[in-house]
Amino acid sequence: MPYRRSKRKRGARWEYPILRRPSNRRTIHNALASLVLCGPAIVLYVGFIVVPAMLGFAYSFTNWTGWTGRPAYVGLANFRELLSDTRFLDAIRFTLLESALIVIFFTFASMLLAVILDALRFWKGPIRGLFFYPYILSILVNALLFQYLANYREGAMNTLLRTAGLDSITQDWMGDPGLVPYFIFALVAWSGLGFFTTLYLANLQTIPTELYEAARIDGAGPLSVFRRIQFPMLLPTLTTTSVLAVITGINLFPQIVVTTQGGPGFRTFTIGYYIYHLGVLNNRQGYAAAVSFVTFLALVIIAGIQVALLRRRQVSL
Amino acid sequence: MRSRSLLRLVPALLAVTIAASLCGCGAESGGGNVIRVTRNIGGREGFRKHFNTWKAVFERNHPGWQLELIDLGNMEGSNFYKSRIATGDLPEIVMTWEMANFLSDGGHLVPLPDAYYEKFGIPLPKPYKGKRYTTQGGLQIQGVVVNKPMWAAIGVTESPATWEAYFEAFRKLREKGYKPLVLGGREWNAAQPLFFAIASDLYDRAADPGKPSWTLRKDKGEVSFAKDPIARQVFETMIRLVDEFVDKGALSDGYNEEQRDFYGGKGATWMMGCWMAGDIEPNKVEFEMEYWPVPSLIGRAPVFIQTSGMQSGWAVTTSATGEKLDKAMAAMETFYDPEVYQEFLNGECQFGQADKVPVTQPKYAWPPAQRLIENMNANLKTYGAVPGYHIALDDMPPASIHDILARVMQEIMAGGRDVDKLLAMLDAEWESARKGT
Structure with missing residues (x-):
């Protein structure tokens, strides 16, 4: 005692x-x-x-191949090489593009979907379940499914278009450099939408019903309710989802390995896939470690800034 | 008191769990009388037939022992081998392709004695750091397989000598309503036309002891793709090839789609290694085919590319020890059993090089397949074969060269038209990959 x-x-x-x-x-x-x-x-x-x-x-200070020989100390050579590595810059660019799409989608589309699902009167459970279902499938299954959907000759999307007599707009969804970023994004969005929506749904359940009742008495419409009550109350979750979405975007790797393998050419190299390409395919573990370390530092800084900004916004609201 | 007793049990339980998992780590590492062998079967029935015969003969001669297949699919096994090296569980016998040096440098291969090669009359491959590791096999060439009736329909019955002549013929084929070329961009096979052009025209045809190969000069910085006018010509030709004759959606296709199109009579030309002929019989392909040499861009004679001159084939790994090593060596010898070797030559469509084995060339019961072999043999005698960049394990581009070439071709298929950028890309990738070897 x-x-x-x-x-x-x-x-x-x-x-x-x-x-x-x-x-x-x-x-x-x-x-x-x-x-x-x-x-x-x-x-x-x-x-x-x-x-x-x-x-x-x-x-990261060695020239270790990862599989053969002993690593030799090379000082800052790997970091110097990184400064002029255009492939790394391309990978950063592609990763940031994907991350931006993913963050915007998971932060706002999931919120909107959660609000709509929360307002449902009938079939609430099954409909929510439908959206959550892709999340419980493994990334591998989702990626293989999308690979099949996107195949030019036999994929479901082009088959549907051909069946509808729209041959002229069939596309090589994974091979066209203009479309492939959105193909990757669609795969990630489809897989993760349920999870991010569930986070918002959980938050929506914590909003006191008195607030809704008061709003109704005051004659507030759904848009006002969202703007004045739901959105401010969902901000803590928005902070979480945006950080998780950034992590999802930066960590894009299995989806790339299964579907495009960085192709066509090098156009869908994400930072993660580039590290794998260097370390595993090209046997440059030392250089891959340097890329990883620099990426890690960048991520810490981005996450720090993001959390600080969003916290300040929460306090001000 | 009870909770305290339970707490005391936790370390014991933890110790048992760790011990059990440590014991379990080695559980999969080829226990029992099994020799694991890797093979890239994928969709190739001829390769499967070869492995099944190898297995049957070995198991017949070594009762109680098994030869177990690890199918690598349509890919070469580098990723698989690396993961197995990481877990300390390489199969006892592995296909090496151009990885014999990588595997040997890591201490994973068991050298073969010269007596092995002498026993079967196998030409001695160039040693790597003084040692030889691989079974070798037969004479493997790469060239262009054509649908004879389609080409005859446009009046071409002999191999065109230049890429320009091919393009001209491709146009005529298209006018006749045929798909002139099957080329998929998803996998390694995307590299084939680029590989052909580089091997045929960038590299010297005959080895000159006083002049290092293009590879060695490239590694010393004396030459580069960006500065080599022939390389530029090669890329310009590839861009024209893709622009004119590669269909939309080709980036979705891999080896299997190429094979299906060609054997299905939907395409007139396939730039593919001789192994493709091993699938004619299993697939009951009915039309006549011919195997033509690689054309030239710079006025050289058409020629086949020989990719089997350096150490390549199957090798025994250090996973095989004691009795397993003896049996792995026995399996390597079984490879040259006439029955097995015949299936190997059939599957890969290679010509025999083991003088003491009474098998000299593929033999098929299916007439179109057999006629293709005769044509291949005759053309090989007429046009000859050059090694291109497959010179020796210590005189070859980085091991990932085919992947790099495939990616550069994908880049072209995806719309990349800046030749300078493409050449620089190839240089940069070569140099980056070289740092890992």
């Missing part, structure tokens, strides 16, 4: 509880229990995240 309350004497005031200092034995016991419970997680985290990250940083 860490807290003790003295007996109340007649006419006396209640005493505040006194925090008793735990015994040394108890402290040791608690520490041991914590260690036992958290230890495995800490060991795994250190073993699989911290140590590899530190090793990766160390390898």
Whole structure:
């Protein structure tokens, strides 16, 4: 019992509880229990995240191939090469384009969808389930499905167009450089929409009904309700979703591996795929580590700025 | 008290879990009397037939042992091998392609004694760092397979000597309503025309001991794609090829689609290695075909590209130890069993090079396939074959060169028309990939 309350004497005031200092034995016991419970997680985290990250940083100063020979120290050569690496710049550009599309879509389209789904009177569960369904499929399944949909000859999209007599507008959805960024975006959007919508839906359930009732009495329409009540109340989730969407965009990798493999040519190289291309396909683990490290630093800065800006906005609202 | 006892159990449970998972790590690493072999079968029935025969003969001669297939599909196995190197679980026998040096540098290959090659009369391949690792196989060439009736319909019965003559013929084929060329851009096969042009015209035809190859000069910075006028000509030709004769949607197609189109009689020409002929019989392709040499851009004679001169084929890995090593070596010898070797030559459509094995060339019961072989053999004698850049393991472009060429071709198929940019792209990718070898 860490807290003790003295007996109340007649006419006396209640005493505040006194925090008793735990015994040394108890402290040791608690520490041991914590260690036992958290230890495995800490060991795994250190073993699989911290140590590899530190090793990766160390390898970024070497010419390690990853598979053969021993790494040799090359100083800042990898970072110097990075400065003039146009492929890296192209990968950044493509990743930022995809991220921008993804952030805008997941932040605002999911919010809008959540508000609409929340307002449904009938079939609420099944309809929400339909939107969430793609999220429970693995990325691999989603990507293969889209690859099939987009195939020029036998894909569902072009087959539908041909069936409708619209042969002239059939497209090579994955091969046309003008369309492929939107193909990748559509894949990500379809897969993640349910998850991001669910975050907003959960937030919508926390809005007190009194606010809606008051708004109704005041004669507010749905747009006013959204603008004056829902949107401000959804801002904490908007902060979360936008950060998660940025992470989703920057981490675009499995979708690329399964569908375009960076092609046509090098046009859908994301930063993640470029790191894989360098490290695994071209055996340049040292240089790939340098790219990873620089990307990591950039991400930390972007996430920091994003969170700071959105928090300030929340406070001001 | 009970919760405290449970807490004490946690470290024990953790230790047991870790021990169990550590034991489990090696569970898949080829236990039992099994020799695992990689093979790029994918959609190629001829390759499957070869492996099945190899397996059957080995298992017949070594009762209680199995040859297990790891099918790499239509891809070469570099990614698979790297993942297996990372987990310490390479199969006992692997197909090496141009990766024998990579695998050997990592200490993953077991050298073959010269006696192995002597036993079957196999021409000794150039050693890599003094050692030889691979089965070799036969004479593998690359060229142009044509649908004979379609080409005859436009009056062409002999191989055109230049790319220009091909283009002229392609136009006539299109006018006749035929698809002149099957070319898919999704996979490695996108590289074929570019590879042909580079191998045939950028590289010297005959090895000159006093003059290093284009590869070695490129690595020393003496030449580059951007500065080589022939390379520029090659790219301009590729752009014309794509502009005029490659259909919309080709970037969705891979090897299987190319094969289906050509064997289905929908395309007149296929720039593909000789192995494609191994699938004629299984697919019961009925029309007549011929195999023609690669044309030239710079007035050279048409020629086939020989890709089997350097160390390539199957090799034993260091995963095979003790009795498994003996059996893996036995499997390597079984490769040259006449029955197996015949299926290998049939599947890959290569010409035999093992003098002491009584099998010299592919043999098919299907007449169009057999007639193609005879034509291939005759044309090989007429036009000859050059190695292009497949010179030796230590005299070849970066191992990912075919992937790089395929990407550059994809770039052209996706609308890239700036030759300077394309040449610079090829130089940059070569140099970047070279730093990883």
